[in-house]
Amino acid sequence: MLKLVKNIGLMVIIALGGITMAQASGDSAYHLKKNDWPHAGPFGKFDKAALQRGLQVYKEVCAACHSLNMVAFRELTALGYSADEVKAFASEYEFADGVNDDGDVKYRKGLPQDYFPAPFASETEARDSNSGALPPDFSLLGKSREHLSMFTPWNSIYGEDYIVGILTTYHEEAPHGVVLAEGMHFNEAFPGNQIAMAPPISDDLVEYADGTPATMEQIAHDVATFMYWAAEPKMEVRKAMGLKVIIYMSILTILLYFVNKRVWKKVKKGDDLV
Ligand code: HEC
Incomplete structure (x- = not known):
C-alpha cells in the first residue's frame, strides 16, 4: 500500500515537473500583462458598452484588413442594440445580388441575416495587400490564441490579454541585437x-459614439472584448x-x-448479504 502511494506521488511530481518545464521552454522574454475582464470568472458577464465600442473599432479600423466571416449582423442584438x-x-x-439585364452586377443593401463582408476577395489578394502576410479572420481568434493551463494557471494565456498585448506592445525600434526582416515590426506579444x-491603433484613432476618451489602452480593451464575444457569443448561456x-448535482x-444511508440502515456489519 505504502509503495503504491509512493509511486503515485512520484508520478504526479514527474508529470507536474514536465508540464512546468515544457511551458518554461516556450516562454518568450516578455510576459503578457493580465487585465481585468468583467466577463471573466464563473459569474462574468459581457460589458455591453465595451462591446459596442469594440464593434465601432472593428468597423472603422480592423475591418480594412481582418474579416469576421462567422458573425451575422443579426447577432449584434446581443451587444444591446x-x-x-x-x-x-x-x-x-x-x-x-445577381446581374441586371445588361449583365452588370447588381447591389442590394445589407440585411440582418447577412454576414460581415470580408475586406479581400481571396487569400491571394489579402496577402498581396499586406506584404505577403495574411490578416487572420477574427471570428475565433479570441479563443484560438488561448492557452489555458490547469496545473500552472499563472502560466495561462487568455485570448483577450493576447490581443491587448499585440495592440499595445510594439517597439518603435527593435531591441539591440535583434534584426527585423523587411516589413516586420517588433512586438512583445507576437510569437x-x-x-x-504595422501598429494599427494609437490614441484618439476613433471618436467613440458614447464619448469615452479613446486612449490606446481603451481601444485595445474594447476591441479585445468584442473579439472575445465574437469567438464565444454564448458564453453567458454556458456559464x-x-x-x-452544479446546483442540481x-x-x-x-x-x-x-x-444510501436509509437503504443500508438495517444491514449490520458482518451480515450476510445474500
Ligand atoms: C493594414 C492591415 C491591418 C489592419 C488595419 C489591422 N491588421 Fe491586424 N494583422 C494584419 C496582418 C497582415 C496580420 C498578420 C501578421 C503576421 O502574421 O505577421 C495581422 C495580425 C493581427 C493579430 C495577430 C494574429 C495572430 O495570428 O495571432 C491580431 C491580434 C490583430 N492583427 C489584431 C488587429 C486589430 C484588433 C486591428 C484593429 C484595431 C487590426 N489588427 C488591424 C493586418 C492588419
Missing part, C-alpha cells in the same frame, strides 16, 4: 516577436447552465447520501 438599430447597421453595407501588421448543473448528492 434593438432590431431596428441592427437593420440600420446592416443597411450601411452593400452586397452583390517570435516579429509581426507583419448560467454550468451554475444550474449538489442537491442530488445530498439526497443520494440520505437514500
Whole structure:
C-alpha cells in the first residue's frame, strides 16, 4: 500500500515537473500583462458598452484588413442594440445580388441575416495587400490564441490579454541585437516577436459614439472584448447552465447520501448479504 502511494506521488511530481518545464521552454522574454475582464470568472458577464465600442473599432479600423466571416449582423442584438438599430447597421453595407439585364452586377443593401463582408476577395489578394502576410479572420481568434493551463494557471494565456498585448506592445525600434526582416515590426506579444501588421491603433484613432476618451489602452480593451464575444457569443448561456448543473448535482448528492444511508440502515456489519 505504502509503495503504491509512493509511486503515485512520484508520478504526479514527474508529470507536474514536465508540464512546468515544457511551458518554461516556450516562454518568450516578455510576459503578457493580465487585465481585468468583467466577463471573466464563473459569474462574468459581457460589458455591453465595451462591446459596442469594440464593434465601432472593428468597423472603422480592423475591418480594412481582418474579416469576421462567422458573425451575422443579426447577432449584434446581443451587444444591446434593438432590431431596428441592427437593420440600420446592416443597411450601411452593400452586397452583390445577381446581374441586371445588361449583365452588370447588381447591389442590394445589407440585411440582418447577412454576414460581415470580408475586406479581400481571396487569400491571394489579402496577402498581396499586406506584404505577403495574411490578416487572420477574427471570428475565433479570441479563443484560438488561448492557452489555458490547469496545473500552472499563472502560466495561462487568455485570448483577450493576447490581443491587448499585440495592440499595445510594439517597439518603435527593435531591441539591440535583434534584426527585423523587411516589413516586420517588433512586438512583445507576437510569437517570435516579429509581426507583419504595422501598429494599427494609437490614441484618439476613433471618436467613440458614447464619448469615452479613446486612449490606446481603451481601444485595445474594447476591441479585445468584442473579439472575445465574437469567438464565444454564448458564453453567458454556458456559464448560467454550468451554475444550474452544479446546483442540481449538489442537491442530488445530498439526497443520494440520505437514500444510501436509509437503504443500508438495517444491514449490520458482518451480515450476510445474500
Ligand atoms: C493594414 C492591415 C491591418 C489592419 C488595419 C489591422 N491588421 Fe491586424 N494583422 C494584419 C496582418 C497582415 C496580420 C498578420 C501578421 C503576421 O502574421 O505577421 C495581422 C495580425 C493581427 C493579430 C495577430 C494574429 C495572430 O495570428 O495571432 C491580431 C491580434 C490583430 N492583427 C489584431 C488587429 C486589430 C484588433 C486591428 C484593429 C484595431 C487590426 N489588427 C488591424 C493586418 C492588419
